[in-house]
Amino acid sequence: MYLKKIILAILIIGLIIGGVFVYMVYGAFFTPNTAFNNDQAYVYIPSDANFTTVEEVLTPLLKDFASFESAAQKKGYASHVRPGKYAISKGMNNNEIINTLRSKNLPVKLAFNNQETLEDLAGRVATQIEADSLSLLNAFNDADFLKENGFNEQTKLVMYIPNSYEFFWNTSAEKFRDRMFTEYKRFWNDARTAKAKAMNLTPIQVSTLASVVHKETAKVDERPRVAGVYLNRLRDGILLQADPTVIYALKLHTGDFDQIIKRVLYRDLELDSPYNTYKYAGLPPGPIAMPDITAIDAVLNPEEHNYYYFVANVENFGYHKFAKTLAQHNQNKEQYVRWINSQNIKR
Known part of the structure; x- marks a missing residue:
């Protein structure tokens, strides 16, 4: 009888201890433990993070970090922290x-x-993923990468096709660059490459001309016509005489890409730069900006016409007046010059 009481007591004590243990485990693992009022909170865990970093990130979001730490230790997470963006x-x-x-x-x-x-x-990219702007710039300018993949100092910008892409937040600079090269090759599919070849242009040359078209007009519906003008001039060996290339040459010469130049002056046309298409025939040595897809496709699918000149249309701002002859162009240009003088735009 006495032995039975001892065994019963041991069982009761065991049940109590087990109950306490279960309660503690349940509390550590299964009790709600968030301290924010929004539906979700986003957590960013850096690539070099350890559990101390996780504590710094999560403490403001949790009611009880100690219980989280206990659960993390038991599940092995504390020693295997993974970087990234997470939604709690x-x-x-x-x-x-x-x-x-x-x-x-x-x-x-x-x-x-x-x-x-x-x-x-x-x-721009550094505001959206973990990699900072310096590491990104170093990856973009890696001489071995550029040489291996057919780019140089003047053409390296063409590799980046403006668009929306999905990345993990903790993507490194090198992985971002490599992914952009993959997207560049995907963009230049057989159809686009064949169109460029039929025009006796390489993809890099198409993007270079597209950057000029992009800078000339923000009107997407006008870009095929502008592209047609420049292709007519290239075909007939006429200087492109594109003002945006002169503006780029001026910025490159001064090293100030933040300056705003609204008016190209005659003295600017004398700047000795391979980007000055008033002095040098053919395309500039590389893009003057990053053209978007509509500008690239405008060059690949130009409007066929006999225009060789165009100037801003002051009667329909944003668009241009096109001319087949220099005489017609000069008449259009006079109207534009009168307007720009009336606006007192000196530069």
Whole structure:
């Protein structure tokens, strides 16, 4: 009888201890542990993070970090932190949070438009992924990478096609660059490459001309006509005489790409630069900006016409007046010069 009481007591104590243990485990793993009011909170874990970093990131979002740490230790997460962007939902428990941080790295939608320089691109991309602008710029300018893939200092900008892409937030600079090269090759599919070849142009030359077209007009519906003008001039051996190339040459000469030049002066046309298409025949040695897809496709699908000249249309701002002869062009130009003088635009 006495032995039975001892055994019963031991069982009761065991049940109590087990209950306490279960309660503690349940509390550590399955009790809601978020402290924010929004539906979700986004967590960014850097590539070099350890559990101390996780503590710094998560503490403001949790009611009880100690219980999270206990669960993280038991599940082995504390010694296997994974970088990335994660979404923590309101009301999640520690178990759910840890499972999320282990396996649900969210992609980010990364977008960039027609940047004028790689410095601009690096700055734009650095606001959207973990890699900083300096590491991105170093990757963009890697001489071995450029040489291996057929680019140089003048043409390296063409590799970046403005668009929206999905990346993981913790993408490195080199992986971003390599992915952009993959996207560049995908963009230049057989159909586009065949069109360029039929025009006796390489993809790089098409992008270079497209950058001029892009700078000449923001009107997408006008770009095929502008492209047709320049292709007519190239075909007949006439200087392109494109003002945006002169503006780029001036910026390159001064090193100031932030300056705003609204008017090209006659003295500017004397600048000795391979980008000055008033002095040098053919295309400039590389793009003067990053053309968008509509400008590239405008060059590949130009409007066929007999225009050789165009000037801004002051009666329909944003568009241009086109001319087949120099005499017609000079008449159109006179109207534009009168307007720009009336606006007192000196530069």
